[in-house]
Amino acid sequence: MTDAPTHSIGVQVRGLRKSYDEQPVLKGIDLKIERGEVFVIMGPSGSGKSVLLRHVIGLEDPDEGEILLDGESLRITNVAERFRLAMVFQSGALLSSLTVGENVGLYLAEHRLKKPDEIDRVVTEKLEFLGLRGVKHKMPSELSGGMKKRVAIARALVIDPQLILYDEPTSELDPLSTITIGEEILALKERIHVTSLVVTHDRDLAFGVADRIAIMSEGEILFTGTPDEVRKSQHPFIRKFLTADFKFNASSQSA
Amino acid sequence: MFQNIGEILFMFWRTLLAMPQVFRQRQKVFEQLFEIGNRSLLMACILSLFIGGVVALQSGPVLVERGIGNALGGLVGISLAKELAPVMMSVLIAGRIGSAMAAEIGSMRVYQEIDALRTMNINPIHYLVLPRILAISVALPTLVLFAILVGWLGGGFVSVVNHRIAISFQTFFSNLKEVVEVKDVINGLIKSFVFAVMIGTVSCHQGLTTIGGPRGIGRSVTKAVVNSIVLILIADYYLTRFLLVIDHD
Numbered sequence: 226m227t228d229a230p231t232h233s234i235g236v237q238v239r240g241l242r243k244s245y246d247e248q249p250v251l252k253g254i255d256l257k258i259e260r261g262e263v264f265v266i267m268g269p270s271g272s273g274k275s276v277l278l279r280h281v282i283g284l285e286d287p288d289e290g291e292i293l294l295d296g297e298s299l300r301i302t303n304v305a306e307r308f309r310l311a312m313v314f315q316s317g318a319l320l321s322s323l324t325v326g327e328n329v330g331l332y333l334a335e336h337r338l339k340k341p342d343e344i345d346r347v348v349t350e351k352l353e354f355l356g357l358r359g360v361k362h363k364m365p366s367e368l369s370g371g372m373k374k375r376v377a378i379a380r381a382l383v384i385d386p387q388l389i390l391y392d393e394p395t396s397e398l399d400p401l402s403t404i405t406i407g408e409e410i411l412a413l414k415e416r417i418h419v420t421s422l423v424v425t426h427d428r429d430l431a432f433g434v435a436d437r438i439a440i441m442s443e444g445e446i447l448f449t450g451t452p453d454e455v456r457k458s459q460h461p462f463i464r465k466f467l468t469a470d471f472k473f474n475a476s477s478q479s480a
Numbered sequence: 481m482f483q484n485i486g487e488i489l490f491m492f493w494r495t496l497l498a499m500p501q502v503f504r505q506r507q508k509v510f511e512q513l514f515e516i517g518n519r520s521l522l523m524a525c526i527l528s529l530f531i532g533g534v535v536a537l538q539s540g541p542v543l544v545e546r547g548i549g550n551a552l553g554g555l556v557g558i559s560l561a562k563e564l565a566p567v568m569m570s571v572l573i574a575g576r577i578g579s580a581m582a583a584e585i586g587s588m589r590v591y592q593e594i595d596a597l598r599t600m601n602i603n604p605i606h607y608l609v610l611p612r613i614l615a616i617s618v619a620l621p622t623l624v625l626f627a628i629l630v631g632w633l634g635g636g637f638v639s640v641v642n643h644r645i646a647i648s649f650q651t652f653f654s655n656l657k658e659v660v661e662v663k664d665v666i667n668g669l670i671k672s673f674v675f676a677v678m679i680g681t682v683s684c685h686q687g688l689t690t691i692g693g694p695r696g697i698g699r700s701v702t703k704a705v706v707n708s709i710v711l712i713l714i715a716d717y718y719l720t721r722f723l724l725v726i727d728h729d
């Protein structure tokens with residue numbers, strides 16, 4: 226199964242709507258993410274980015290609209306299972322009853338894809354790749370927030386995914402680790418042509434890795450375009466969102 | 481209280497369909513078995529010692545006054561095997577293991593661990609529910625068997641020691657042997673098996689449907705335990721009737 230040549234998958238979101246307790250969270254989202262693309266979604270807290278990702282990977286059912294993976298609707302049963310999808314959760318979502326190593330190797334072990342000693346080798350390799358040494362036998366509760374995030378990324382990479390969703394992959398990382406993650410996102414794209422959908426607040430990461438960026442606010446996509454197009458956008462909200470911190474920095478520097 | 485009984489039954493059905501996965505999940509079944517035994521065996525023995533003792537204490541003097549004190553062994557034997565051991569042990573296990581199941585699965589739900597499993601195409605029913613229900617339905621009847629034996633000992637001990645009863649150990653146990661048949665013990669084990677399945681199913685379902693953060697976990701635990709106990713007591717009545725009918729055929 227893992228020996229099959231990886232082909233990345235395209236994602237289409239059509240007219241997606243979702244409400245929780247009568248509160249609309251997604252108000253008609255349309256997106257087209259090309260195969261092998263790094264697509265970044267930015268937007269303020271609470272705008273529905275995580276909810277959107279949960280729909281794309283099939284954890285939530287839309288009220289209206291649909292998600293297509295390589296043209297096949299997620300509403301059809303088993304579509305999500307036919308592809309290798311991975312998600313790095315905002316909180317990491319490591320299984321707290323398993324060691325770090327067991328977490329990373331879980332997918333391979335549960336689906337009997339490799340022998341135990343091979344799994345062990347893959348796990349060590351992935352952890353080292355993300356700069357994590359000597360944590361394999363620790364429990365997730367013994368790790369810092371940033372380390373958990375990196376373990377979660379390692380766990381996603383082990384799946385050898387065709388589509389990988391990152392929910393704030395760098396929100397708890399120092400600048401150096403952030404660069405490592407950014408480089409890894411790009412390396413994966415080159416190496417296995419995986420499609421990446423990245424939700425982030427981190428402008429440096431976004432502009433550093435994105436092929437295209439979508440700006441989301443209050444359950445709607447305001448703008449989609451290449452990083453350059455986004456930088457040039459005259460949309461008042463986007464200008465404000467992209468420059469808010471700069472103004473703050475400028476004023477604090479001049480003070 | 482039981483508005484989601486349909487959901488619970490559906491989950492149970494899905495667990496039954498997952499049975500062929502048992503061999504793959506055997507390691508987790510053993511872990512759960514060990515966990516349950518470890519947590520409850522001592523408690524179960526102490527509890528049943530006292531239950532046997534109190535039955536003897538309550539009924540012994542009454543029987544002795546009427547000159548039928550040597551019937552005490554049978555009375556204690558039957559009531560423990562067919563009723564008290566299965567029900568009391570199930571209530572104990574609902575409190576000790578049902579709560580743990582709901583808390584564990586509930587926190588996995590709240591902290592998105594179950595979502596993570598699902599994104600890895602790992603079915604939570606196979607991975608979490610099946611091993612737990614299976615383990616509890618093996619462990620509880622085993623505990624009940626222990627409880628019955630220890631309870632008899634407790635009853636016998638009190639009958640000898642208490643001065644208002646004061647019958648001999650031999651009298652107690654020869655009467656018990658005469659009255660209690662193997663099928664009475666099996667009757668109790670069948671009951672406890674059914675209760676075990678109910679505790680496991682209700683608690684796992686409650687865990688899986690936990691919402692609302694850490695407080696939600698607390699609510700789930702309480703609900704799992706209370707609902708299990710209520711179900712056990714209601715089911716006990718109907719099971720007893722059912723088993724009586726079978727017995728007389």
Ligand SMILES: Nc1ncnc2c1ncn2[C@@H]1O[C@H](COP(=O)(O)OP(=O)(O)OP(=O)(O)O)[C@@H](O)[C@H]1O
Nearest residue numbers: 245246250268269270271272273274275276277315
């Ligand atoms: N299961 C749920 N039930 C009810 N409301 C929900 C649920 N999930 C999300 N919401 C609501 O949807 C809105 C968007 O949430 P979401 O987590 O997608 O935000 P976000 O854009 O990811 O924000 P952040 O950047 O802070 O992670 C929030 O107002 C949240 O309260």
Ligand SMILES: [Mg+2]
Nearest residue numbers: 274275315392
């Ligand atoms: Mg979010």
